[in-house]
Amino acid sequence: MAVNTQVTEAVPNPGKPPKKIRISVRLSLDVVEGFRATGHGWQARVNQVLKDWLQARSAMQQERDMNKT
Numbered sequence: 001m002a003v004n005t006q007v008t009e010a011v012p013n014p015g016k017p018p019k020k021i022r023i024s025v026r027l028s029l030d031v032v033e034g035f036r037a038t039g040h041g042w043q044a045r046v047n048q049v050l051k052d053w054l055q056a057r058s059a060m061q062q063e064r065d066m067n068k069t
Helices: 029-034 042-068
Strands: none
Touching: 029 042
């Protein structure tokens, strides 16, 4: 039986969302309970809230930088 040992470079699939990584993070109990209470997909909602915060922070930083000049 022949075994294919060729390794190919991974190419992102434009039809799939970007990969996520598994991490361990400590959150307040009330935060976790609040998100869990929203039902299935609560972890995706936590992810979206964090992404929204990063975008808002970036926009605020850009505005601050523009006002410095």
